[in-house]
Every structure is written in structure tokens, then in C-alpha cells.
Amino acid sequence: MDTSYSITANDLYRWVDSLVGRFCVLGPVPAKRGQNAFVRIDGSEQLDLSYCSTMTSPRCFIYPSVQQLFEIDREANTYKTIDPGPARTQLIFALHPCDMHAVTVLDRTFLGAFQDFYYAKLRRETLTVVLNCNQACDKGFCSSMRTGPFLRLKEGFDVVMTSLGNEYLLESGSDRGQELIETAPGVQAARREQLDEKRQLEQRAAASFTKTLEIEGLPELLMKTMEHPVYKEVADERCLGCSNCVLVCPTCFCYKVIDKSDFGPRMVERSRQWDACQDYGFAEVHTGNFRAPQQARLRQFMTHKLCTWLEQYGCFGCIGCGRCMTWCPTGIDITEMAKEIQNDPTRQLG
Amino acid sequence: MDMVQGNPLLPQMARVEERITETGDTISLKFSGPGSQPLLYRPGQFNMIGIPGFGEAPFSFSSLDGADGTFVHTIRVAGNVVLALHRLQPGDRATFRGPFGAGWPLDKARGKSVLVIAGGIGMAPLRPVVEYTLKNRDSFHEVFLLYGAKTTDDILYKEQLADWNEGITVLLAADEPRGELLLEVHKGVVTKLFDYVHVPLAETITFACGPQVMMKFAAARLILDGQSGDDIYVSLERRMECGITHCGHCQLGAKYVCKDGPVFALADITRFQDTLL
Numbered sequence: 001m002d003t004s005y006s007i008t009a010n011d012l013y014r015w016v017d018s019l020v021g022r023f024c025v026l027g028p029v030p031a032k033r034g035q036n037a038f039v040r041i042d043g044s045e046q047l048d049l050s051y052c053s054t055m056t057s058p059r060c061f062i063y064p065s066v067q068q069l070f071e072i073d074r075e076a077n078t079y080k081t082i083d084p085g086p087a088r089t090q091l092i093f094a095l096h097p098c099d100m101h102a103v104t105v106l107d108r109t110f111l112g113a114f115q116d117f118y119y120a121k122l123r124r125e126t127l128t129v130v131l132n133c134n135q136a137c138d139k140g141f142c143s144s145m146r147t148g149p150f151l152r153l154k155e156g157f158d159v160v161m162t163s164l165g166n167e168y169l170l171e172s173g174s175d176r177g178q179e180l181i182e183t184a185p186g187v188q189a190a191r192r193e194q195l196d197e198k199r200q201l202e203q204r205a206a207a208s209f210t211k212t213l214e215i216e217g218l219p220e221l222l223m224k225t226m227e228h229p230v231y232k233e234v235a236d237e238r239c240l241g242c243s244n245c246v247l248v249c250p251t252c253f254c255y256k257v258i259d260k261s262d263f264g265p266r267m268v269e270r271s272r273q274w275d276a277c278q279d280y281g282f283a284e285v286h287t288g289n290f291r292a293p294q295q296a297r298l299r300q301f302m303t304h305k306l307c308t309w310l311e312q313y314g315c316f317g318c319i320g321c322g323r324c325m326t327w328c329p330t331g332i333d334i335t336e337m338a339k340e341i342q343n344d345p346t347r348q349l350g
Numbered sequence: 351m352d353m354v355q356g357n358p359l360l361p362q363m364a365r366v367e368e369r370i371t372e373t374g375d376t377i378s379l380k381f382s383g384p385g386s387q388p389l390l391y392r393p394g395q396f397n398m399i400g401i402p403g404f405g406e407a408p409f410s411f412s413s414l415d416g417a418d419g420t421f422v423h424t425i426r427v428a429g430n431v432v433l434a435l436h437r438l439q440p441g442d443r444a445t446f447r448g449p450f451g452a453g454w455p456l457d458k459a460r461g462k463s464v465l466v467i468a469g470g471i472g473m474a475p476l477r478p479v480v481e482y483t484l485k486n487r488d489s490f491h492e493v494f495l496l497y498g499a500k501t502t503d504d505i506l507y508k509e510q511l512a513d514w515n516e517g518i519t520v521l522l523a524a525d526e527p528r529g530e531l532l533l534e535v536h537k538g539v540v541t542k543l544f545d546y547v548h549v550p551l552a553e554t555i556t557f558a559c560g561p562q563v564m565m566k567f568a569a570a571r572l573i574l575d576g577q578s579g580d581d582i583y584v585s586l587e588r589r590m591e592c593g594i595t596h597c598g599h600c601q602l603g604a605k606y607v608c609k610d611g612p613v614f615a616l617a618d619i620t621r622f623q624d625t626l627l
Contacts, residue, residue: 254598288627
């Protein structure tokens with residue numbers, strides 16, 4: 001991010017309209033019951049850039065919930081890879097820093113030692129234009145997880161925007177992002193006072209959080225307290241095993257593979273869809289189940305995000321968006337559970 | 351590992367060359383892969399074997415890699431994919447992806463004694479270890495195979511056991527010894543066989559595979575007798591849908607059984623939860 005640019009709000013919306021002509025633009029719009037959702041937009045007037053969060057993270061356009069993998073012909077013994085698309089290059093507009101960070105977390109899974117073909121293609125053919133958050137959202141704790149409220153990534157995204165009210169700052173994170181900015185109407189070099197305002201906005205945003213989590217020493221503590229009674233207590237009293245947490249979590253990646261055949265049976269479609277470690281049969285084998293008890297599954301979700309993910313990928317799995325606790329029917333809050341362990345690590349059951 | 355067309359989920363075709371009935375519910379299938387290049391793999395690794403329409407499942411290699419490029423998988427009836435595999439005859443095809451995983455650390459056992467503990471179908475991933483020690487007998491000091499199954503019928507590779515006993519020490523056990531083999535079958539669980547041998551545990555590497563309860567008790571006995579958890583290796587089974595650390599099902603604490611395993615030193619996994627059924 002060498003040069004910062006500035007654009008008026010009006011010109012920003014004109015920019016979006018020009019982008020809609022070139023890309024499949026996915027942006028935040030008002031949805032049911034006061035919610036927002038990322039959908040394909042046809043014009044800038046649909047956008048609601050004041051949105052706080054969405055139920056489904058826009059990572060779903062890069063790693064969709066259902067993905068066709070192969071078309072198999074059992075007679076010819078052929079496996080044909082199904083193109084994941086996109087039909088037109090995608091541009092996710094105004095995703096928040098937490099959600100952008102989540103995509104880079106997924107990169108470590110799907111573009112690591114083994115590269116997932118489908119994820120790699122969609123990631124390559126999706127542009128990302130981030131919108132910094134000037135205020136903490138209801139259940140977010142991204143400042144504690146160091147993923148927000150302003151974008152802290154140096155790479156892995158294309159453009160980051162900061163709202164200064166009637167004007168926006170634009171900064172690029174890639175060559176593609178730089179090109180995008182240069183196509184925006186009325187773009188000028190950012191002024192000194194605009195950059196100062198950005199810094200002040202960031203400080204104010206960081207101070208506006210009501211939800212925090214101390215992550216220093218947390219992974220080591222969780223590894224040592226796997227038998228802490230909080231897991232059983234919350235599982236017994238509140239967890240339904242409904243998997244909402246997993247389905248809304250932007251960094252969850254587990255999937256199951258499904259073969260569907262026609263009545264030949266000759267043609268088989270192999271596809272994958274999101275799976276959840278909260279599901280009873282997730283760790284089941286013929287001879288038994290490695291994670292049958294509810295508390296073991298609840299513990300798996302929380303400790304994977306806040307503990308073992310670090311050993312696996314060198315970063316936290318949790319990006320502090322607060323979706324899991326927003327959409328949990330019984331309001332289970334992993335930051336509260338972590339604090340219980342931090343406050344009394346040696347507490348025993350009973 | 352051969353990445354077909356840059357897509358690690360895209361399998362290769364395997365042809366069944368031979369089908370051997372091992373026991374009432376277990377067969378061995380000898381596969382040949384495509385092309386002339388033999389599949390190179392290490393004992394302890396596994397393939398994801400599949401049948402279109404039924405999906406894929408992980409199976410350890412149960413033979414040393416053959417110079418003729420064939421590889422064997424011993425498969426016990428247990429699940430949908432396996433039911434489909436059990437119908438395969440020579441000439442039929444299945445798909446495979448692999449080899450995946452970390453194998454048995456045979457190099458660590460060079461110059462030392464080797465203790466192989468097998469229970470039931472757990473003998474399948476350990477046969478390559480036995481074959482390797484016989485093929486490189488001078489590299490190892492004493493070699494023991496303690497092998498137990500439910501009944502004598504359930505013992506795998508029956509015709510080979512007496513030959514193996516020429517080069518290494520083979521002891522067999524069954525909960526219900528029935529019928530006759532060339533070797534004596536002691537009554538009891540496999541850990542009972544400890545009574546019949548003296549294993550110099552201080553300079554021994556143990557490779558174990560079998561039902562969870564067997565591995566648990568065998569390991570406990572070895573630890574009690576003074577063997578280090580760093581020298582006891584187990585092969586674990588987990589639900590696997592991808593074999594490449596993406597589907598997430600095989601996670602064991604911070605480890606992926608498909609990549610960091612399926613072979614683990616006991617000392618490396620005791621700190622994790624949900625290790626046992």
C-alpha cells in the first residue's frame with residue numbers, strides 16, 4: 001500500500017456501477033428482518049455500506065457450500081473435472097477486514113501442501129475490495145484477534161477502502177487492485193489530513209469494542225485445560241449440536257463427499273458440501289465414534305479455532321466476527337467460555 | 351504422489367489382478383495401476399480406494415511395493431465402500447489416490463530389535479513391516495511378531511506365518527483357538543503372548559495396530575515394562591473423505607491422521623483428546 005487515493009462518495013458509487021459492467025459484483029444489501037446479505041448487484045443503489053455483519057460470510061463465493069467435483073461415467077471409466085467457474089470474474093465489494101482475513105486463513109488450508117483445484121480457481125478469479133469498519137459491531141471482537149477493525153493484511157487482497165464520511169480513501173494491496181483504483185472516476189492522491197483522519201478513525205474504532213478476548217497465552221492454556229468443566233457444563237445446559245456455529249463461521253472448511261448416480265447406474269456426480277464437526281457422525285467409523293459426547297464436539301469447535309489451528313496453520317482459526325455467538329440458538333459465546341477458563345483454570349467438576 | 355491434472359481429488363484407475371480370500375469376511379485385492387511406472391510407497395502409508403457411486407475410503411498398503419508395480423490391500427467387510435470392493439473380481443476396476451500419510455519409521459529401528467503387535471485386521475498394515483524386516487534381516491537385531499485374532503479362522507496370511515517363523519519369532523493367539531495351523535495358537539488376547547517372549551524393550555521399537563482396546567492395553571503394558579512412548583508406534587484409523595487435510599474429519603488434536611499419521615509415536619498423541627473410541 002504505497003500510495004493512498006481519495007474519491008468522493010458519489011464517484012465511489014459511479015465506480016461501482018462501472019465495475020458492475022465488467023465483473024460479477026457481490027455486495028452487501030439489505031435482507032430480511034434487518035439483516036444484510038452479500039448478493040450479486042446490478043447497480044450501486046442496492047448497496048448498504050453501513051452494514052455491520054451478514055449471516056453468511058462472503059467467503060462463500062470462493063468456497064461455496066456445495067461444489068460439484070466430477071462427472072463420472074462408470075461404463076467408460078472416465079472422471080471429468082467439473083469447472084467450478086466463475087462464469088464471469090467476481091468482485092466482492094465492501095467485505096469487512098474480518099471476512100477478508102478469513103479468506104487468507106482458508107488459503108492456508110486449501111492452498112497449502114495440497115492445493116484444492118476448485119478453491120484455487122475461484123480465489124484467482126475473485127477480486128476483493130475491503131471496507132474498513134469505523135465502529136465495532138454488536139458481537140465482534142476482531143481487535144482482540146488482530147484482524148480488525150481496520151485491515152491489517154499486507155497482501156492477499158486487492159483494494160481496501162476507508163470511509164471518511166463524504167469521501168473514501170482507497171489503497172491497493174495488489175497489482176490488480178491498483179488497476180481497479182486507476183479505473184475509478186475522479187480519483188486523486190490522498191491528502192495529509194485525510195490520512196490523519198484515517199488514523200484517528202482507526203483508534204476510535206479500536207476503542208469502541210465492548211467484547212474483548214485476551215489471546216496472549218490462550219492457546220497454551222487451552223491445551224492444558226482440555227478437561228475443564230466449562231465444556232461439559234455448556235454442552236449439557238445449552239449446546240444443541242445444531243451446527244449453526246460451523247455453518248456461519250468464515251474459516252470453517254470441513255466437507256463431506258457425496259456420490260449421486262442416475263438410474264443406469266451409469267453417470268455419477270461426485271460433489272462435496274460443507275460438513276460440521278458438531279454433527280454426531282462426524283468422527284464416526286465402523287467400529288465406533290471418536291467424538292460422540294456433545295461436550296467433546298463443542299470443545300473441538302472452540303479449541304480448534306483458538307488453540308490447535310495455530311499448530312496446524314500458524315494463525316488462529318477465529319477471526320473475531322462474532323457470528324457463532326450471534327447465530328447460536330442458546331447464545332453460547334466462546335469468548336465467555338475462554339474467560340471462564342482463564343479466570344479459573346484449575347476448576348474441577350462438582 | 352502423482353497429482354492427476356493438478357487436481358488432487360481426481361483419482362487414477364486401478365485394475366484388480368488377483369483376489370484372495372483370507373478369511374470369512376476379509377479379502378486381499380492385488381491391484382495394478384495405470385502405466386508402466388510402479389507405485390512407490392512406504393509401509394504404513396495408505397491409498398484412498400474408491401468405487402464410483404459408493405465413494406472412497408482409506409486402506410493401508412498390506413504388501414511391500416512389488417517390483418511388478420502391483421500393490422495389495424487387505425480389506426475387511428466394514429462399511430458401504432467396502433461392500434462394493436468385496437464384489438470385485440480380477441479384471442474389475444476401482445480408483446485410487448495416493449500414497450498418502452507418514453509410514454512406519456523403519457529407519458529408526460535399524461540396529462535395534464523390532465516388536466510387531468497385531469490384532470485382527472491390524473495385521474494388514476503391518477505385513478509390509480514383517481516383509482521388510484525379513485528382506486533386510488541383517489539390519490535388525492531380534493524381530494518379534496505377536497499376532498492375535500478372535501478365532502484361528504480370523505488369522506490372516508495363514509500360509510505365510512510358518513515361513514515368517516523361519517526368519518523372525520512369530521507367536522499367535524486367539525480368544526477361541528479352533529482348527530489347526532502349522533504354528534501353535536495360544537488361547538487368550540495378544541498381550542498374553544508377552545508371557546512367552548523376552549523382548550529387550552530398552553533397545554526395541556514397537557509397531558502396533560489392531561482394535562483400539564488392544565492397542566491401549568498393549569501400550570499400557572509396554573510403558574509399564576519401561577518402554578518409552580517415543581519408541582511405540584501405532585497406526586490409527588479415522589473417517590477420511592479426502593486424504594489431503596482438507597475435509598477435516600481425521601483431525602486428532604492438532605494432527606491430521608491422513609498426513610501426520612496414520613502412524614504416530616504414542617508420545618506425540620497422548621496430549622490430545624478424543625484419541626480413542
